[in-house]
């Protein structure tokens with residue numbers, strides 16, 4: 001039976017959801033069986049038991065420095081269980097999708113600020129095999145799913161990014177995710193699961 005992977009994610013505007021679905025496709029190509037769990041849309045009592053999985057990937061989009069409410073809750077609720085399962089062989093990966101990671105020279109800052117900090121907060125840093133910060137989507141198009149205030153904030157963020165050397169197109173959906181980086185993360189994770197370490 002193929003090894004089972006849970007990809008649990010929180011996404012406000014869809015970028016992290018797309019990453020989770022792309023990860024699932026790569027896991028399938030690796031001969032693993034992924035299950036994608038949208039934490040914002042799934043009631044907590046319907047979250048699957050972690051004991052059925054060989055690998056767990058948890059991710060969130062970032063808004064004003066924060067993970068989504070449910071992705072944060074998932075980490076807080078499961079931190080102790082994840083640590084116990086980790087000692088029994090569960091492979092654990094963590095990622096974020098955010099603007100900071102799209103800015104040249106700021107990727108390490110993004111990892112520290114949005115990944116390491118939350119893992120330290122839930123005392124889970126030692127229980128994670130791989131983690132990374134991926135770029136995000138800056139949807140400045142008229143069909144963007146965001147409300148007025150969120151658009152305004154995104155626009156201010158986009159101005160700062162332009163100053164930092166990122167070229168964004170006004171009126172367009174700017175996808176700043178590096179799909180090779182995301183694929184490499186999944187392939188590395190799949191190797192660890194297959195090795196069963």
Ligand SMILES: Cc1cc2nc3c(=O)[nH]c(=O)nc-3n(C[C@H](O)[C@H](O)[C@H](O)COP(=O)(O)O)c2cc1C
Nearest residue numbers: 011012013014015016061064065098099100136137
């Ligand atoms: C209102 C708003 C606030 C944001 N705040 C941050 C931030 O504090 N830091 C950051 O690096 N990116 C920030 N971003 C960029 C998002 O993290 C990026 O668009 C990401 O892809 C969103 O993921 P999601 O679509 O899964 O929610 C913000 C975006 C919006 C719209």
